[in-house]
Amino acid sequence: MSDAIIPALPRPAPPRRLGHAGFWLAAAAAAAILILALRGMGSEYAYFAATFVLQYVVLATAWNILGGYAGYVNFGAAAFFAAGAYTTVAVGKAFGLGLLPCIGIAAMVGGALGLGTGILTLRLRGAYFAIATLCLSVVLQTFIVNWSYVGGSRGAYILRPRDVPFGFDSYGGYLCAVVLVLAAAAIAIARSIEVSRLGLGLAALRDDEAAAEAAGVPTLRLKLIATSISGAMMAVAGAPLPYLGSYIEPTSAFGLSYAVNAIAMPLIGGTASWAGPLIGAVLLSSLQQAATVTISSAANLLIVGVVLVVFVCVAPRGIIGLFRRRR
Template sequence: MSDATLPAAGLAAPRRLGHAGFWLATAAVAAALLLALRGIGSEYAYFALTIVLQYVVLATAWNILGGYAGYVNFGAAAFFAAGAYATVAFGKAMGLGLLPCIGLAGLVGGALGFGTGVLTLRLRGAYFAIATLCLSVVLQTIVVNWSYVGGSRGAYVLRPREVPWPFDTYSAYLCAVLVVLAAASVAIARTIETSRLGLGLAALRDDEAAAEATGVPTLRLKLVATSVSGAMMAVAGAPLPYIGSYVEPGSAFGLAYAVNAIAMPLIGGTSSWAGPLIGAVLLSSLQQAATVTISSAANLLIVGVLLVVFVCAAPHGIIGLFRGRR
């Protein structure tokens, strides 16, 4: 080994150890949450925590493309619903359970994200955002007219009678699955952020033309970001039919998913993996509290008020606010 390669090797080892340590810490937190679930015992507590964790996955997935790469995606609801209806379609066609359907939904979302990247290679800024919004409209039209998955009347998905060990109810099992998915999504986002891929996406976000001029493979990075983000958003939506035992186009493609997917990273901060996590936990917890105490109709009002407050007081989100004070 030459002297020139020694510093690179010395830097690479701590970085690998840092990634491994973060994955181990994330796994430990997930295991602690799984153990804590056994002491909850409330069906609504399981449901509320499942929704919060679902938004953690969705917000983290959106931030990989919208935060790291700077490509604002207005079609988050399309990928989310694609995962939900992939569960319905594969479950009906092959009789698969939740976990295999989540994996297949990820493949569907990744393929959809890759196709979106290929079709929008030359679009930037507002034009890319409009294209993703059109994707949501097109997919919703297809699902509404697809009778195999229920069409406009929706589809019922019955939960299995047998609950996997060691859970007492299927709600607890669903919550545990979302704990694992949320932990994996946060670990993936952090790994991307601290890798060469993250540096390339940051260059793409800051100035795409300058990045291309300096040799950054912007096309490849954009395809990777759209594929990974699409796969993770579809995984977030895959458990939806089992959460409520019913799914229909109006709710799966709902405005709440599209708005929250954007608002949560913006409120938490798009420059770090922790931003979407903080924003999702804060915003979705407030929405669940408002649903119980006021009305579910107040959820989007909460999003709008918090967005106005943070845009004016902390345009870089909660993470940016604390970094500025430091």
């Protein structure tokens, strides 16, 4: 039969996605509902708990850009997180700047640190790259412990400003609103990357780096871009930390919980979508916060381990993958 008489098959319709306008409207509505609910509670602890959860949303989303989209597992999330926190301490002490300028400077520091990590680990893949990022965390913690300007091993106190910005009933509410904006920005960046050519290149890098290089994908450039963006966002997640507890010291800033949660939250939610880290961060950090109040903060890593084992066995592709498989 001639090919000329074979009717052309219709192309399948592309999956419907939430448009940019719809996404921002939904995000704004969710943010407004959250702020109104927290103001209705009138509790400083409610602001603290919400800020705690939102910080992990930013951290998990940032980790997923390199670990989920590109497939490079980063064990040094705590290093970037602490770099952002200590940038706030150092810049605030040196120049007397407030929270917002410190967040911008922390993003630049984290991006530079991520770029340097990418350059130094160009030839490393798999477990070797993961070990290199873990070594970065150890080296940076040793540097901070011996840096007396930011408190060294004793830690440093950060006093919150007495003047509350207009429209907020307390500084805790203002801090929660700032971190909420950071979380929305992180999700928007991850969503934009996922549907862009950069996201397609990172997916090719994750599936088979050698085949991607043979096909002409600029794997080196994509790796450097991913490490820079991920590092900047993780540093931004840690920048508000000194104002959250008014005290910071190396052991807590470089805590194992940040590194473990940054990996576990995207895995539980699903690494193939921007929504996965959001779901995993809200679920896991809420459980940890509830356990801290009712049981003990020492149970946090136990909860992470149990939930992670359950999801690896039941839903190895996370909650998003579980629902997609059922559909």
